[in-house]
Amino acid sequence: MEGIRVSSNYEDVIIGLEVHIQLTNLKTKLFCSCNADYRGSEPNSHNCPICLGLPGSLPVINERAIEFATRLALALDSKINDSMFFFRKNYFYVDLPKGFQISQYNKAGGRAFADRGNITVKINGNKKEIRLNRIHLEEDPARLVHKGSIATSPYTLVDYNRSGVCLIEIVSEPVIRSPEEAREFLKQLRSIVQYTRISNLDLTGAARVDANISIKGHERSEVKNISSFKEVERALKWEIQRQRNLLKRGKKLTQETRHWDDKRRITISLRTKEFEEDYRYFPEQDLVPIVIDKNFIQQVKDKLPEMPNERSIRLQRDYNLSEFDSENLVLDKDIADFYEDGVNSVPSFGPNEYKQFCNWLMNDISRHLNEQNKTIPETKVQPKLVVDLIKHINEGKITTKIAKTFISEMMNGSSISKIIEKKGKKRISNEEIIEGNCKEVIKENPKIVEDCRKNPKAIEALIGRVMGKTKGQADPEITRRIMFKMLKQIGIII
Amino acid sequence: MKLYEYMAYELIEKIKSKEITIEELIYQIYERIEKTEDKLHSFIHLSKEKALNKAKQLDEKLNKGKPVGRLYGLPMGIKDLICIKDSPTTCGSKILEGYYPPYNATVINRLIEKEGAICVGRTNMDEFAMGSSTENSCYGPTYNPWDLERVPGGSSGGSGSCVASGQTPVSLGSDTGGSIRCPASYCGVVGLKPTYGRVSRYGLVSYANSLDQIGPISRCVYDTAILLEIIAGYDRLDSTTVDIKVDKYTEELQNPISKMTLGVPKEFFGEGLEKEVKNKVKGAINKLNSLGAETIEVSFPHLEYAIPTYYLIAMSEASSNLARYDGLRYGSMSGDLSGDLYEVFSRTRSERFGSEVRRRIILGSYTLSAGYYDMFYIKALKVRTLIKNDFQNALNQCDAIVCPTMPTTAFKIGEFVDDPLQMYFMDILTCPVNLAGLPALSIPCGFDTKDLPIGFQIIGNYFSEKIILNIGYLLEKELNIFRKLAPIKDGGN
Incomplete structure (x- = not known):
């Protein structure tokens, strides 16, 4: 057939x-x-x-x-x-x-x-x-x-x-x-x-x-x-x-x-x-x-709540969101309510945080919900947890990469500081510790170090190795600065 | 005088004054039933034990000075299509054999639970109320107590014969195209079809739900007024009931009618009306004139379309209302369960419905079918409106319409068995009232030469039961034949 x-x-x-x-x-x-x-x-x-x-x-x-x-x-x-x-x-x-x-x-x-x-x-x-x-x-x-x-x-x-x-x-x-x-x-x-x-x-x-x-x-x-x-x-x-x-x-x-x-x-x-x-x-x-x-x-009619299309227009206006973002956000009323509860709870939040909050909801959190086949009210996550997560990132306490590993625990209602404590995943900003790690990476990877002479992008591989050694906790910006300094000191880059 | 010879209001007085106990009354009622039932077959089921128990309970309450309701244990026959909780309700059909409703109809709650009436038995009827003779009951016919070779009318034939013969002082029937008034007329008793929406239909098994209405049957107008006061009124379980104040019918019966105008429709005295019926009805109209009522002639140009219109609508509705009977969940099923679901449904319905019911379901399904709907059903609805308008025009000129109830007196059992159309035409003077949704009362106005009772019909405006009962009461007093019980004998001709 x-x-x-x-x-x-x-x-x-x-x-x-x-x-x-x-x-x-x-x-x-x-x-x-x-x-x-x-x-x-x-x-x-x-x-x-x-x-x-x-x-x-x-x-x-x-x-x-x-x-x-x-x-x-x-x-x-x-x-x-x-x-x-x-x-x-x-x-x-x-x-x-x-x-x-x-x-x-x-x-x-x-x-x-x-x-x-x-x-x-x-x-x-x-x-x-x-x-x-x-x-x-x-x-x-x-x-x-x-x-x-x-x-x-x-x-x-x-x-x-x-x-x-x-x-x-x-x-x-x-x-x-x-x-x-x-x-x-x-x-x-x-x-x-x-x-x-x-x-x-x-x-x-x-x-x-x-x-x-x-x-x-x-x-x-x-x-x-x-x-x-x-x-x-x-x-x-x-x-x-x-x-x-x-x-x-x-x-x-x-x-x-x-x-x-x-x-x-x-x-x-x-x-x-x-x-x-x-x-x-x-x-x-x-x-x-x-x-x-x-x-x-x-x-x-008077008692009818705002409909998704009206809400999308308002979100674009009030939170500077793109049409694409706002349309996706309003599709699920629970998600959109969660969003507004979150971003409105912090007076200091501005367009950057509005966008960040939206991204977290639309990407990592939505993915988690899909995998679990749950709606957001069926989980224990609260808007203030996402607010906290964004604050930790923006204050440099954790990296975005680490934050992503927090999602499933955050969805179970754990506070960000609790997750950090449990995972020991605080950001490392102590320059001595980062210098020590950089030194080790340079020693262990002579080939990549040589590469850096002709290929400026090879430095990323070295930074990546430092992140690996510190389980992602090393602050990427500090690591980059120190790695540059050390490669300069040994004459690899000018 | 024996207890069964009294009117309901007299029995209530006797119990109230403790002249007799409820138990004595119920006991004597069953004595009467047992003596006469073989000849009449008014009942499908009797519930003596239950009734006597209820009587004892009520007596006990009375002795303790507790209230027992306005009806003081009044025995009643209840047509077998009004649901009573845990009591067989068959509608005269094999398909509902063994069915015990798990709930009470609203009228049962009001009469029995609240006001202390006692149901002594379920009265015989044409299967699913389809018929004008009570010959279509799967339990066999009921016999007219004035002449046992004749039909008691239908479909509430059992409710008519049990009251006419003194088996119970009152009963409940239902009227779709004349099913209360026809047996009232043929049995020489009082029967009322209330305004559509005056009495709750909740718990009344539907035949044609836009026409059906429950009403009382009694030996005098006063008793009907007592029962109507109790059963009438808005019911949240029936959306078609209307929230209009229920009149104190019993207190309005003696009002003078000297300022009233009565309409006499010439078409209701036309072809097919027996001469003796015509004469007695005219005689009754003269009595009303002598009481001071004025009469005028009114016209019903669309009367000739009433029968086809009524049957089209009733059969269409019936085909849908009776679709639920498949034996699967309640009632009885064919013994042969071979084949698929539809085969079992069809077999059960072919075996368990009688021929008249099957005829009406088939015709009704046909008239609702694609291609025929506009031609038959929609057209019938339009003519229904015209007939309603005829009534409205007439009632704009008068307070009530007076005419015969049935064109003839009771016919012989089997007379029309092979001619359903001829039988359908018996409803010519009653079914237009249902199409219009108006109230109508039938009271006996005399006898023909065969000693068969003749019914007099009083049709009122919407919710004007007060007026037609008033007219009926005064006429009844004037005619003074209402105390006569049926002799329960063969007619001899």
């Missing part, structure tokens, strides 16, 4: 995303007062007649969900509809205890929660607006638990704890042109969701994506069940390649629904167009229409 060829040519690719985000910051479910925080709970323990869909039970809207959706709609620049009702989406499946999902619908006389909106992404340094079609609220179905892959599991277990949890669906227009664009879109969306404080997308299953993918001029496929943002790029690349390979072999693409199997990392066909489900959408009359008035929207 022909293997999957990797191609990075996406000119003819059209992608639309449907992103489902659980409003994990809501305490209760969308239509009942059951605890929505089901993660880690005994299966089927967060239930009542409503979220189990028992005969005779009726839904009651969680008003906080309306507020949360309003926040997100405002942040995405979507137009909130002033009145709307819920719809029933009818289909049979074990994850749906009522035989229908209460959702919203923008056809058949219905309206979404909000229409349009957009997210700005940066592709190769250029800004691009990705337009949204709509956002709407709906209830989460129950969670199905399989042994291994869905295709081979001998059983399906149903956990109704998730049943009725509030989801918000964000539907993009089919204007995404590559898996990388999709990744950037989701990166920005994640950031906006974090700023609006409606959900913690780091929780497993808090975000799920369906993707519509087509190659211009051909039928599209819908890939369902991509269970995290991280998987999206991978699933898209796979699916595009699958479509290309079929076309290459002269096959016709058919409109179909596919399933992303994240265990095997492939998409598998669920059904083709002629077997598409007819959801028989019609109004949910157990709920009364929702009316959203201008005052309410204004109230929510």
Whole structure:
């Protein structure tokens, strides 16, 4: 069989995303007062007649969900509809205890929660607006638990704890042109969701994506069940390649629904167009229409925190950061908050320290967080520790090189002076000690010393050896000065 | 007089004054039920032991001078689609065999938990309230206590026959297209369908949720007023209930109606109306005139579309409301579990739903399908608005509308079994009221030559239960036939 060829040519690719985000910051479910925080709970323990869909039970809207959706709609620049009702989406499946999902619908006389909106992404340094079609609220179905892959599991277990949890669906227009664009879109969306404080997308299953993918001029496929943002790029690349390979072999693409199997990392066909489900959408009359008035929207707007794009502009202005730095910094609200807490705590800090602090966060600290798969609030590092680290460097107490070796302990909450004490890694500025080390290095490396006659750069090798001997503690500037002096004394350089 | 012959308000007085104990009452009620139930089949389940225990507890409380609620152990029949915690609730369907709800409907909390009523049994009904005769129960039909060869009406047929025959003084039913008023009319008792949103539907198993409403059935208007005062009112568990003050219905029954104008819709007296029904209803209208009410003619130009509109909407909603019954989590499942999930679902639903339920689910799924939705469902919603407007126009000119409840008296069991359409047409005078969401009362206004009761319908404006109960109460007094219990006999023709 022909293997999957990797191609990075996406000119003819059209992608639309449907992103489902659980409003994990809501305490209760969308239509009942059951605890929505089901993660880690005994299966089927967060239930009542409503979220189990028992005969005779009726839904009651969680008003906080309306507020949360309003926040997100405002942040995405979507137009909130002033009145709307819920719809029933009818289909049979074990994850749906009522035989229908209460959702919203923008056809058949219905309206979404909000229409349009957009997210700005940066592709190769250029800004691009990705337009949204709509956002709407709906209830989460129950969670199905399989042994291994869905295709081979001998059983399906149903956990109704998730049943009725509030989801918000964000539907993009089919204007995404590559898996990388999709990744950037989701990166920005994640950031906006974090700023609006409606959900913690780091929780497993808090975000799920369906993707519509087509190659211009051909039928599209819908890939369902991509269970995290991280998987999206991978699933898209796979699916595009699958479509290309079929076309290459002269096959016709058919409109179909596919399933992303994240265990095997492939998409598998669920059904083709002629077997598409007819959801028989019609109004949910157990709920009364929702009316959203201008005052309410204004109230929510007034309480809305600064959004990442606004913050980026402010950080450039207030801390003299580059656009690149500030945009990266604001992406994760926790990191940006950490940054501002840190740099604002020291009145004497100026542009140099602002830049230093940003670099530490964006490089060594971010790398550490990635390796540990943690967010900054999940560690014990405090802004004042980073402030201290920068102060130690700038006062010449430690070198940058040594500072880098402090990161993992600093992330565990150790103070800088404690780390220095423990590691014995104070800067050596005593000239006698450095002279002694220089003398030894000159004696041990006659070849390099000879080199210095013709190659001025060879001195760096000697300084490096001194740093090695002192485990990096020797002050590099003092070492350089002394090494020069000694080479001059013995006539190697003039 | 035996205890079962008394009205509910009289029994409450007897208990209040300690003339009888609650236990005695409940005991005698079961005596009556046991004597008559073989002939009537009003009940799907009886709960004698539970009821007697509850009676003893209430008596004890009473003896200690503690409050027992406004109903003082009043025995009731409860239609088998209103959830009672840990008590079987089958909706007359095999698919809910063995289902015990883990919660109480709001009306049950109010009547039983708060006000001390006692449920003596669950009354028979058409499966999932789909029918006008109670022949569609998987437990077999209920028989009309005035003529055992005839139907008691439906779908709340058990709730009608148990009250008409003195098995219980009052009962609860539900009305989607006439399901309280039809049996009230055929059994010669009082039945009220309240305004949509007046009584909480929480715990009422949905048939067509934009039309369903719970209401009382009793032998006199006063008893219905007592029960409505208790069950009416806003419920945070039902978003469609409206937070409007509940009137003191019992205190407004004797108001004079001499300043009232009553609308008589000519279309409600049209083709298909039995002559005897027409005459008795006209006679009742004359009585109201004699009490000083003025009558005017009002018009319902869209009445002829009410039946198709009602059935389109009800079936569409039913197809979705009944989707949850797959036997997987509760109720009963097919014994044959071979095949995949969908095969098991289909087999369970084919085996466990009756033919009328399956017919309505299939038709309702069809009318909601892509390509038909606009043609059927959306059009039906539009006509619903026109019918609502007809009522609004009429009610702008009058205080209430008076007309027959049913076009005929009770028909024979099996008469329409092969002709569902003919049966659907029986709802012509009741279902428009549900489409409009208005309150309507049915009270007996006489008998035909076969000694079968005839129902008189009073339709009011939104939340004007006070007015229709007032009119009904005065008419009932004037007609003075309400004390008569059904004879429980064969009609002989």
